Amino acid sequence: MAAPARRSPGGRGFGAVLLDLDGCLIDSNDAHARAWQRALERFGHRVGFGRLRMQIGKGGRELLRDFVRPAEHHFLAGAMGAVQTRLYLERFGREVRPFPGAAAAVRGMRRAGLPVVIASSADRGALERALRRLRLADAITGFTCADDVRKAKPFHDVFSLAIRRFRLGARRPVAIGDTPYDVAAAHQIGLPCLGLLSGGFPPKSLASADGVFDDLAQLWRGGRERFA
Protein backbone atom coordinates (compact mmCIF):
# COMPACT_ATOMS: atom_id res chain seq x y z
CA MET A 1 0.00 0.00 0.00
CA ALA A 2 1.40 3.36 -0.92
CA ALA A 3 -0.09 6.80 -0.79
CA PRO A 4 1.42 9.52 -2.95
CA ALA A 5 4.10 11.60 -1.31
CA ARG A 6 4.19 15.31 -1.75
CA ARG A 7 7.28 16.82 -3.26
CA SER A 8 9.38 19.13 -1.18
CA PRO A 9 8.16 22.72 -0.79
CA GLY A 10 8.77 24.63 -4.00
CA GLY A 11 8.28 21.53 -6.17
CA ARG A 12 11.93 20.50 -6.24
CA GLY A 13 12.96 17.08 -5.02
CA PHE A 14 14.12 16.31 -1.52
CA GLY A 15 17.88 16.76 -1.30
CA ALA A 16 18.73 15.04 1.99
CA VAL A 17 17.26 12.24 4.12
CA LEU A 18 16.84 12.09 7.89
CA LEU A 19 16.11 8.43 8.42
CA ASP A 20 14.79 6.70 11.51
CA LEU A 21 16.42 3.39 12.44
CA ASP A 22 14.02 1.10 14.33
CA GLY A 23 11.12 -0.03 12.19
CA CYS A 24 12.72 1.44 9.05
CA LEU A 25 16.09 -0.28 8.64
CA ILE A 26 15.70 -3.06 11.20
CA ASP A 27 12.69 -5.02 12.39
CA SER A 28 13.25 -4.18 16.05
CA ASN A 29 10.12 -2.53 17.43
CA ASP A 30 8.78 -5.72 19.03
CA ALA A 31 12.21 -6.45 20.56
CA HIS A 32 12.32 -2.95 22.04
CA ALA A 33 8.85 -3.38 23.53
CA ARG A 34 9.76 -6.75 25.05
CA ALA A 35 12.96 -5.29 26.51
CA TRP A 36 10.98 -2.40 28.05
CA GLN A 37 8.51 -4.89 29.48
CA ARG A 38 11.29 -6.89 31.15
CA ALA A 39 13.14 -3.77 32.31
CA LEU A 40 10.04 -2.27 33.93
CA GLU A 41 9.31 -5.58 35.63
CA ARG A 42 12.72 -5.38 37.30
CA PHE A 43 11.67 -2.04 38.76
CA GLY A 44 8.35 -3.42 40.00
CA HIS A 45 6.02 -2.48 37.12
CA ARG A 46 3.94 -4.92 35.13
CA VAL A 47 2.95 -3.36 31.82
CA GLY A 48 1.22 -5.08 28.93
CA PHE A 49 3.18 -5.59 25.71
CA GLY A 50 0.52 -3.90 23.59
CA ARG A 51 0.63 -0.66 25.57
CA LEU A 52 4.41 -0.51 25.36
CA ARG A 53 4.45 -1.42 21.69
CA MET A 54 2.38 1.64 20.80
CA GLN A 55 4.93 3.89 22.54
CA ILE A 56 7.98 2.53 20.69
CA GLY A 57 9.54 5.28 18.66
CA LYS A 58 9.54 7.72 21.55
CA GLY A 59 12.72 8.34 23.46
CA GLY A 60 13.06 6.33 26.67
CA ARG A 61 12.36 9.23 29.02
CA GLU A 62 9.33 10.26 27.01
CA LEU A 63 8.02 6.68 26.89
CA LEU A 64 8.42 6.19 30.64
CA ARG A 65 6.24 9.18 31.52
CA ASP A 66 3.15 7.08 30.87
CA PHE A 67 4.21 4.20 33.11
CA VAL A 68 6.06 5.43 36.21
CA ARG A 69 5.48 7.95 38.97
CA PRO A 70 7.11 11.39 38.80
CA ALA A 71 9.71 10.65 41.51
CA GLU A 72 10.68 7.42 39.79
CA HIS A 73 10.92 9.22 36.49
CA HIS A 74 13.10 11.94 37.96
CA PHE A 75 15.55 9.63 39.69
CA LEU A 76 15.33 6.29 37.88
CA ALA A 77 14.52 6.99 34.22
CA GLY A 78 18.20 6.84 33.29
CA ALA A 79 18.69 3.52 35.07
CA MET A 80 15.53 2.09 33.54
CA GLY A 81 16.74 3.11 30.09
CA ALA A 82 20.15 1.55 30.72
CA VAL A 83 18.54 -1.74 31.79
CA GLN A 84 16.25 -1.70 28.73
CA THR A 85 19.23 -1.15 26.41
CA ARG A 86 21.18 -3.95 28.09
CA LEU A 87 18.27 -6.38 27.78
CA TYR A 88 17.61 -5.33 24.17
CA LEU A 89 21.25 -5.81 23.16
CA GLU A 90 21.43 -9.20 24.90
CA ARG A 91 18.81 -10.51 22.48
CA PHE A 92 19.69 -8.31 19.52
CA GLY A 93 21.26 -11.12 17.49
CA ARG A 94 18.30 -13.45 17.98
CA GLU A 95 15.37 -11.05 17.76
CA VAL A 96 16.35 -8.27 15.39
CA ARG A 97 16.53 -8.62 11.61
CA PRO A 98 17.32 -6.08 8.90
CA PHE A 99 14.42 -5.36 6.57
CA PRO A 100 15.06 -6.81 3.11
CA GLY A 101 16.27 -4.13 0.72
CA ALA A 102 16.47 -1.38 3.35
CA ALA A 103 20.27 -1.14 3.52
CA ALA A 104 20.42 -1.36 -0.28
CA ALA A 105 18.00 1.58 -0.48
CA VAL A 106 20.31 3.66 1.74
CA ARG A 107 23.27 2.79 -0.47
CA GLY A 108 21.17 3.75 -3.49
CA MET A 109 20.38 7.11 -1.92
CA ARG A 110 24.04 7.65 -1.25
CA ARG A 111 24.97 6.76 -4.84
CA ALA A 112 22.34 9.24 -6.01
CA GLY A 113 24.18 11.94 -4.06
CA LEU A 114 21.71 12.26 -1.19
CA PRO A 115 23.20 12.77 2.27
CA VAL A 116 21.55 10.24 4.60
CA VAL A 117 21.62 10.94 8.33
CA ILE A 118 20.20 8.44 10.81
CA ALA A 119 18.06 10.40 13.32
CA SER A 120 16.91 8.04 16.02
CA SER A 121 15.56 8.03 19.57
CA ALA A 122 17.70 4.98 20.32
CA ASP A 123 20.78 5.39 22.43
CA ARG A 124 24.23 5.39 20.92
CA GLY A 125 25.12 1.80 21.86
CA ALA A 126 22.04 0.31 20.22
CA LEU A 127 22.38 2.51 17.16
CA GLU A 128 26.05 1.69 16.56
CA ARG A 129 25.32 -2.02 16.99
CA ALA A 130 22.60 -1.81 14.34
CA LEU A 131 24.81 0.10 11.91
CA ARG A 132 27.51 -2.55 12.25
CA ARG A 133 24.95 -5.26 11.57
CA LEU A 134 23.66 -3.39 8.52
CA ARG A 135 27.18 -2.54 7.36
CA LEU A 136 26.01 0.99 6.71
CA ALA A 137 28.59 2.96 8.67
CA ASP A 138 30.33 4.05 5.47
CA ALA A 139 27.13 4.73 3.53
CA ILE A 140 25.62 7.31 5.86
CA THR A 141 26.66 10.89 6.43
CA GLY A 142 26.29 10.50 10.19
CA PHE A 143 23.75 10.08 12.94
CA THR A 144 22.03 11.81 15.81
CA CYS A 145 20.56 9.85 18.68
CA ALA A 146 18.98 10.16 22.13
CA ASP A 147 22.37 10.70 23.79
CA ASP A 148 22.86 13.89 21.75
CA VAL A 149 19.71 15.72 22.82
CA ARG A 150 17.75 16.62 25.95
CA LYS A 151 14.44 15.52 24.49
CA ALA A 152 14.08 12.70 21.98
CA LYS A 153 11.03 12.02 19.78
CA PRO A 154 8.21 13.00 19.72
CA PHE A 155 10.15 16.23 20.15
CA HIS A 156 12.00 17.59 17.13
CA ASP A 157 15.46 17.75 18.65
CA VAL A 158 17.14 14.78 16.90
CA PHE A 159 15.97 16.15 13.54
CA SER A 160 16.91 19.76 14.33
CA LEU A 161 20.35 18.70 15.51
CA ALA A 162 20.88 16.55 12.41
CA ILE A 163 20.02 19.45 10.12
CA ARG A 164 22.35 21.77 12.04
CA ARG A 165 25.21 19.36 12.55
CA PHE A 166 25.35 18.19 8.94
CA ARG A 167 24.33 21.53 7.38
CA LEU A 168 21.33 20.16 5.55
CA GLY A 169 19.03 23.17 5.91
CA ALA A 170 19.50 24.39 2.35
CA ARG A 171 19.17 20.91 0.82
CA ARG A 172 15.39 20.45 1.32
CA PRO A 173 15.65 17.57 3.75
CA VAL A 174 12.88 15.03 4.34
CA ALA A 175 12.35 12.80 7.37
CA ILE A 176 11.49 9.13 6.93
CA GLY A 177 10.01 7.27 9.88
CA ASP A 178 7.62 4.52 10.89
CA THR A 179 5.82 6.01 13.89
CA PRO A 180 3.46 8.90 14.58
CA TYR A 181 6.23 10.29 16.80
CA ASP A 182 8.52 10.71 13.78
CA VAL A 183 5.78 12.57 11.96
CA ALA A 184 5.02 14.80 14.96
CA ALA A 185 8.71 15.56 15.55
CA ALA A 186 9.32 16.44 11.89
CA HIS A 187 6.22 18.59 11.53
CA GLN A 188 7.14 20.61 14.64
CA ILE A 189 9.92 22.20 12.57
CA GLY A 190 8.12 22.19 9.22
CA LEU A 191 10.03 19.19 7.95
CA PRO A 192 8.10 16.89 5.59
CA CYS A 193 7.92 13.29 6.77
CA LEU A 194 7.36 10.12 4.74
CA GLY A 195 5.85 7.26 6.72
CA LEU A 196 6.70 3.57 6.49
CA LEU A 197 4.31 0.79 7.52
CA SER A 198 7.19 -1.61 8.16
CA GLY A 199 7.30 -0.60 11.82
CA GLY A 200 3.89 -2.16 12.47
CA PHE A 201 1.95 1.00 13.30
CA PRO A 202 -1.55 1.15 11.86
CA PRO A 203 -1.87 3.23 8.67
CA LYS A 204 -4.29 5.64 10.35
CA SER A 205 -1.63 6.52 12.94
CA LEU A 206 0.52 7.79 10.05
CA ALA A 207 -2.33 9.69 8.40
CA SER A 208 -0.61 13.05 8.85
CA ALA A 209 2.57 11.89 7.08
CA ASP A 210 3.38 13.46 3.71
CA GLY A 211 3.22 10.07 2.03
CA VAL A 212 3.03 6.48 3.24
CA PHE A 213 4.93 3.47 1.85
CA ASP A 214 5.15 -0.20 2.78
CA ASP A 215 8.86 -0.06 3.58
CA LEU A 216 12.08 1.72 2.71
CA ALA A 217 12.81 -0.47 -0.31
CA GLN A 218 9.40 0.33 -1.79
CA LEU A 219 9.82 4.03 -1.03
CA TRP A 220 13.13 4.15 -2.87
CA ARG A 221 11.85 2.01 -5.76
CA GLY A 222 8.54 3.76 -6.19
CA GLY A 223 9.22 7.24 -4.94
CA ARG A 224 12.64 7.97 -6.36
CA GLU A 225 11.43 10.82 -8.53
CA ARG A 226 10.57 12.73 -5.36
CA PHE A 227 14.27 13.08 -4.57
CA ALA A 228 16.63 15.53 -6.24
Next chain:
Amino acid sequence: MRFGALLGLHGLVIRVDDLAAAERELREALGLSVLRRTRREVVLGEGPELFVRLRQAAGARPPVVEEIHVAVRGLETRAGRPDALGGLAVVRRVSGSTLWVREFRSEPGPSWRKRRTRSRPRRPRSR
Protein backbone atom coordinates in the same frame (compact mmCIF):
# COMPACT_ATOMS: atom_id res chain seq x y z
CA MET B 1 34.18 13.21 44.15
CA ARG B 2 32.94 14.63 40.83
CA PHE B 3 29.54 14.49 39.18
CA GLY B 4 27.64 16.23 36.42
CA ALA B 5 24.38 17.32 38.06
CA LEU B 6 22.66 17.08 41.44
CA LEU B 7 19.19 15.57 40.93
CA GLY B 8 18.00 15.85 44.52
CA LEU B 9 17.50 14.29 47.92
CA HIS B 10 15.92 10.85 47.68
CA GLY B 11 16.39 9.23 51.05
CA LEU B 12 16.92 9.77 54.78
CA VAL B 13 17.83 7.45 57.60
CA ILE B 14 16.58 8.76 60.98
CA ARG B 15 17.19 7.27 64.41
CA VAL B 16 14.14 7.74 66.63
CA ASP B 17 13.23 6.67 70.14
CA ASP B 18 9.59 5.83 69.33
CA LEU B 19 9.62 3.85 66.12
CA ALA B 20 5.87 3.23 65.97
CA ALA B 21 4.98 6.90 66.52
CA ALA B 22 7.48 8.13 63.92
CA GLU B 23 6.18 5.62 61.40
CA ARG B 24 2.57 6.59 62.03
CA GLU B 25 3.26 10.32 61.77
CA LEU B 26 5.27 10.02 58.59
CA ARG B 27 2.71 7.75 56.95
CA GLU B 28 -0.08 10.16 57.85
CA ALA B 29 1.87 13.23 56.72
CA LEU B 30 3.28 11.90 53.46
CA GLY B 31 1.13 8.88 52.61
CA LEU B 32 4.20 6.68 52.37
CA SER B 33 3.74 2.93 52.36
CA VAL B 34 5.94 0.37 54.12
CA LEU B 35 8.62 -1.04 51.86
CA ARG B 36 9.89 -3.45 54.51
CA ARG B 37 9.97 -3.83 58.24
CA THR B 38 12.06 -5.54 60.91
CA ARG B 39 11.82 -5.38 64.70
CA ARG B 40 14.23 -2.48 64.96
CA GLU B 41 13.61 -0.56 61.76
CA VAL B 42 11.04 0.29 59.16
CA VAL B 43 11.62 1.54 55.62
CA LEU B 44 8.89 3.81 54.30
CA GLY B 45 8.64 4.78 50.67
CA GLU B 46 8.03 3.66 47.14
CA GLY B 47 11.44 2.26 46.31
CA PRO B 48 15.05 3.38 46.05
CA GLU B 49 13.96 6.68 44.47
CA LEU B 50 12.20 7.96 47.61
CA PHE B 51 12.50 6.48 51.09
CA VAL B 52 12.71 7.26 54.80
CA ARG B 53 14.31 4.58 56.94
CA LEU B 54 13.48 4.79 60.64
CA ARG B 55 15.77 3.07 63.10
CA GLN B 56 15.06 2.36 66.72
CA ALA B 57 17.35 4.32 69.07
CA ALA B 58 18.81 2.56 72.10
CA GLY B 59 17.26 4.99 74.57
CA ALA B 60 15.17 8.16 74.74
CA ARG B 61 17.07 10.67 72.61
CA PRO B 62 16.13 13.40 70.16
CA PRO B 63 15.81 12.15 66.56
CA VAL B 64 19.08 12.07 64.67
CA VAL B 65 19.53 12.11 60.90
CA GLU B 66 22.07 9.36 60.43
CA GLU B 67 22.21 9.20 56.66
CA ILE B 68 21.41 11.59 53.82
CA HIS B 69 21.00 10.08 50.34
CA VAL B 70 21.25 12.29 47.26
CA ALA B 71 21.06 11.29 43.60
CA VAL B 72 23.33 12.74 40.94
CA ARG B 73 23.93 12.33 37.24
CA GLY B 74 27.37 11.70 35.77
CA LEU B 75 29.16 10.43 38.88
CA GLU B 76 32.81 9.77 38.17
CA THR B 77 32.88 6.00 37.88
CA ARG B 78 36.17 5.37 39.66
CA ALA B 79 34.89 6.99 42.82
CA GLY B 80 31.76 4.89 43.36
CA ARG B 81 30.85 1.41 44.49
CA PRO B 82 27.78 -0.58 43.36
CA ASP B 83 25.07 -0.76 46.02
CA ALA B 84 21.80 -2.58 46.69
CA LEU B 85 19.68 0.31 45.42
CA GLY B 86 20.93 -0.15 41.87
CA GLY B 87 23.34 2.73 42.16
CA LEU B 88 26.96 3.56 42.15
CA ALA B 89 27.60 5.42 45.40
CA VAL B 90 30.23 7.48 47.17
CA VAL B 91 30.01 7.80 50.95
CA ARG B 92 31.28 10.77 53.01
CA ARG B 93 30.95 11.85 56.65
CA VAL B 94 29.30 15.28 56.90
CA SER B 95 28.67 16.93 60.28
CA GLY B 96 28.03 13.69 62.10
CA SER B 97 25.83 12.20 59.37
CA THR B 98 26.74 9.91 56.52
CA LEU B 99 26.24 11.42 53.08
CA TRP B 100 25.54 8.98 50.25
CA VAL B 101 26.02 10.43 46.77
CA ARG B 102 24.56 8.03 44.25
CA GLU B 103 23.97 7.66 40.55
CA PHE B 104 21.23 5.15 39.78
CA ARG B 105 22.44 2.87 37.02
CA SER B 106 20.55 -0.40 37.15
CA GLU B 107 17.67 -2.28 38.74
CA PRO B 108 17.53 -2.41 42.56
CA GLY B 109 18.45 -5.51 44.51
CA PRO B 110 15.73 -7.75 45.98
CA SER B 111 15.49 -5.88 49.28
CA TRP B 112 14.65 -2.63 47.49
CA ARG B 113 12.26 -3.99 44.93
CA LYS B 114 8.77 -2.68 45.31
CA ARG B 115 5.79 -4.94 45.03
CA ARG B 116 4.86 -5.31 41.40
CA THR B 117 2.17 -2.94 40.34
CA ARG B 118 0.10 -3.09 37.23
CA SER B 119 0.26 0.37 35.74
CA ARG B 120 -2.96 1.65 34.31
CA PRO B 121 -3.46 3.93 31.37
CA ARG B 122 -3.83 7.55 32.29
CA ARG B 123 -7.33 8.84 32.02
CA PRO B 124 -7.85 12.17 30.34
CA ARG B 125 -8.97 14.89 32.71
CA SER B 126 -12.64 15.60 32.52
CA ARG B 127 -13.51 19.14 31.54
